[in-house]
Amino acid sequence: MTKTYGQGATAYQALKGVDLDIAQGDFVAVMGASGSGKSTTMNILGCLDVPSGGEFLFRGHAVDRLDRDQRALLRRKYLGFVFQGFNLLARTTALENVELPLLYRGEPARLRRQAAMAALEKVGLDRWWDHTPAELSGGQQQRVAIARAIVTQPDVLLADEPTGNLDSERSVEIMELLSSLNRDSAITVLMVTHEPDMAQYARTIVRFRDGLVERVEHAHQSGQAVS
Template sequence: MSFISLENAHKAYDAGYHALRGVDLRIERGEFIALMGPSGSGKSTMANILGCLDSLTSGHYYFNGLEITTLSRKQRALVRRFCIGFVFQGFNLLSRTSALENVELPLLYKGLDKKSRHAKAMHALERVGLARWAGHLSNELSGGQQQRVAIARAIAQEPMFLIADEPTGNLDSTRSVEIMELLTSLNRELGVTILMVTHESDMARYASRELHFFDGQIQIDQNTPESKKSKDMP
């Protein structure tokens, strides 16, 4: 069985809007997927379903052998807490809290003691090149640095699956490239399966596979060009 799979997935809302229309999808462990599509195409709904933030109206969702569609809201929350990491366009950091404390926060919810939280958070900050900024408040950091803290917060939890929602949307081109190279290294070196929602084709090419949504269905499912993926490889 695939790491992640959707079978005949539908999502409808009370107003009659159908965000997903019979989607079938397979994601293998270690893939880096770019999810694209115009506004209203269903890509955000897809990300919310895969991240256990929302549930299907009908169909099946399997995650690492577990059928998510049979779980209660509380059980889905546990899957999010222990298996899935999130990186958002708006960073979602606490402004008057240090970078280290921001990274530690979700580890507190997982029940780790202070020493373990600190060690994991520092290791994650080192991984994204921000160890020397650990004591700085998030509002003292640049946009690119704040997004790196957000990525550190996600990977400190050692997720099986990372969902990045427009991770470069608030960044300039230089910072965007830095973030994409970081995500690529996490995918290659740590084997983290990544789903990135983006509307930027240049950023999507860092992924190994592109899914294009339109009217609640996958219209294009293709491997990305090799140029971006292989440029830093020997």
């Protein structure tokens, strides 16, 4: 894939020819300096943007040929998103925050509540369902955000610096949670991180440099990534 922003003399080529294959069920850490192309790639993989050239296939279907509404449907059905900022609604409970994606889908209230409670249970927060974000720690808020991302049972979870606002102990908790979701629920995890310690939880590390994939590293069973 290539991606160019702007035209003529002001054009900026964010991606210069990225060739990347992500296997179903993998846990991928995406790393690279600011401006290396990792965020642009993640936006395309998350169906939030389209490449300027090349092809993006999701389960064999050419996403780059879909219109905006079709990409939105693909996101809604198959993808979940977790951000560095928890993006929770301040005056609503954990349960109501997790219900939101199902509300947008038009699911009945009873089914929304059941699914949201099940998602909160998966992240270990079912007893905190009636707490607002102000009543939760940073790690708990990120767990609510993860529950919101998985309540639709997505195939792929895209996480953008999910531990960026957390201390080291909470970061480990979140990474172990993402690992268990990947292992036990067969969710493919794509995670942008600047932290080498967090990247070691992944089975594949993709390093970007100057709009290209510099190298891809695969982990041994010991957990250490190697080229």
